[in-house]
């Protein structure tokens with residue numbers, strides 16, 4: 283009689299070349315990319331990648347907790363590699379540039395709000411919209 287051994291299947295999908303390329307592009311960018319910009323950069327490294335592949339993989343990465351999806355201002359959707367450190371965002375309404383910032387004042391504010399409202403805050407997402415230095419200068423002209 284044969285012993286029926288259960289084949290161990292890997293829980294995580296093996297990274298295909300395209301997936302590795304996409305993660306690599308995001309890591310190297312070190313900033314927020316939207317799907318179209320990610321696609322543009324990825325097609326420089328692989329000619330047969332499609333926008334549909336990019337979207338499919340972004341969904342997968344998100345499910346695996348590798349990246350975060352952020353809706354920052356005007357419904358624009360950005361993706362970034364997940365990091366430990368908490369940070370907030372400034373978004374330019376003209377060029378869409380995203381600037382990250384951190385401030386101990388936010389932690390103080392959250393602590394204060396928690397105390398006065400007896401509310402346990404688990405997530406802080408701050409997105410300030412406006413104009414970056416460059417766009418502000420153009421606006422003045």
Ligand SMILES: [Zn+2]
Nearest residue numbers: 374377414417
């Ligand atoms: Zn700008």
Ligand SMILES: [Zn+2]
Nearest residue numbers: 362369371382
């Ligand atoms: Zn960010």
